[in-house]
């Protein structure tokens with residue numbers, strides 16, 4: 180069959196399907212403003228500290244020709260490619276900015292398709308580009324590439340926040356072929372670095388052992404990091420990365436990219452060192468069992484690859500990313516959060532109104548903002564008394580809660596605290612009325628045995644009826660209980676037996692992994708349209724869902740069910756490479772052997788919560804907890820909104836130290852911990868060098884969160900110059916009897 184030729188954009192008829200903003204921008208571009216097709220186009224995409232430069236070659240293909248410090252003279256970018264000689268017949272294709280499959284390219288492609296006529300070849304030539312401001316803080320560059328033979332085109336999009344040095348890039352794919360085109364691979368980004376010597380830190384884990392870092396030097400060949408779990412996708416591997424260019428990643432030196440593929444389903448990040456020791460980095464949805472059928476006229480927008488760049492190490496890169504996230508990404512990232520008491524570890528499934536009422540009273544007594552009712556409140560035909568029944572039946576269990584949720588909400592109101600609730604609306608137990616009524620809503624292979632994870636299965640969110648159901652669960656809760664102040668949205672099972680009866684009927688069964696995630700986003704968009712502000716926590720029994728796409732709709736996430744505080748220090752250290760403290764939900768529980776003070780101090784480096792029976796604490800512990808909550812209320816804004824500095828790395832020594840510093844450098848909260856109690860440490864041997872302070876200012880240091888009956892061993896009322904604290908440091912005197920030391924550093928007005 181002869182391919183259909185793409186008409187020029189000027190001739191293009193308006194399409195019925197939605198185009199995203201960036202594509203529309205390109206469609207609107209007149210020929211006058213476009214760059215002539217055969218002239219060399221040089222496209223610098225720049226932030227305060229970085230330039231990513233793209234340029235067309237003699238064949239009008241687009242290459243990445245530079246990634247480095249911005250040049251003073253913009254005209255100089257045009258000449259960067261002339262200084263490299265990688266373009267022999269083997270290496271010429273490596274720098275391509277979005278590498279197609281099936282024609283000249285023999286390396287790992289960014290995009291591989293099967294056209295409507297069955298042909299698998301693709302060529303992408305530069306057509307035009309445009310850069311325009313999005314708002315006062317960011318700009319968007321869109322580059323249109325087109326296949327000269329098929330009616331198929333791709334728009335590469337780069338949104339840039341220069342001040343935060345953050346780049347978000349994605350790709351939009353569309354065609355006007357006669358039938359659907361199959362996207363066999365569809366990367367978000369295809370970066371290229373020529374620095375030589377690349378060090379990749381990945382973060383893998385498992386349940387209770389999330390976010391474990393491993394740094395490796397990338398050697399020639401391919402290293403790929405991926406998930407095929409479907410939901411709860413980043414349980415074993417994460418799409419988070421630290422890339423050290425030219426040297427291993429270090430906290431305060433060297434060029435690094437710190438970033439994430441913002442996608443809540445299967446992902447694949449591929450790092451290929453080519454024959455010239457350059458690095459090709461491809462990131463996108465995992466094409467595993469996902470050859471995606473894209474109808475003509477629709478735009479496939481890939482997820483975003485996000486990264487912050489620093490030439491001064493991971494510390495600065497994290498601060499860039501955290502600051503960007505708070506300002507521009509996380510729902511209510513600069514707002515407030517609710518401290519809470521959660522009943523999960525206090526009761527598990529075994530509760531009734533009386534027990535909960537007593538915990539609501541504890542909430543008040545402890546001094547936190549909200550009581551959070553966890554799993555186990557629903558299901559009647561199949562009561563949720565264990566994790567093997569009831570999931571999906573979101574009606575109050577009449578035995579446990581004879582007066583319904585409304586009664587508990589009122590009890591909370593009486594105590595002057597808010598009320599939040601746990602749901603897991605994407606999942607179903609086979610022992611449930613939902614499963615009985617709608618077996619076709621469940622992801623399962625009809626002719627094969629079911630495979631359970633925590634006795635449950637995943638609902639088919641690719642199906643609009645299921646989307647309506649999930650929306651209805653949340654909407655119903657709010658409609659019946661308008662005072663509900665918080666949702667903990669859990670998600671515990673990955674997808675086994677990936678099969679959607681809905682998509683199979685539609686003729687696109689292989690779209691499931693992608694359409695599931697899109698279905699979820701669509702539910703969240705609807706919910707946020709109606710309930711724009713209600714705080715919601717992403718939970719998945721741990722780090723399976725810390726991602727920047729979901730954080731558009733959620734205010735926070737649950738890093739791990741492992742709340743043992745020493746483990747948590749390591750985990751919170753690792754998560755902080757990517758996320759600001761305000762999104763990290765840290766609960767004080769009974770896990771581990773550390774004293775309550777240690778546990779509360781660790782949980783205070785984020786959003787503080789409790790999962791304990793407060794009334795059963797000793798009187799001293801009670802008094803300490805109440806005082807620590809008050810103290811937290813006094814400094815939480817510094818932790819949530821301040822600049823974070825990782826001061827002492829527990830992977831390198833027996834202590835950990837973190838600082839959070841206000842933007843005006845007038846106040847800092849510094850957390851110090853002994854992390855290895857096997858050593859008979861008698862006192863921290865050397866000072867912790869502080870960071871982020873003003874060398875010109877003077878500061879006073881006060882110890883906070885002292886346990887009742889103890890006094891600080893630190894000199895009272897002494898003043899230090901910022902210069903001293905930055906260069907010499909301060910010894911927090913962490914010892915075996917002072918395993919956790921919180922300091923408030925305040926500028927002194929003279």
Ligand code: DGJ
Nearest residue numbers: 523553554719720721740
């Ligand atoms: C997993 C979560 O991580 C826990 O906090 C708790 O909510 C349980 N699920 C409830 O089933």
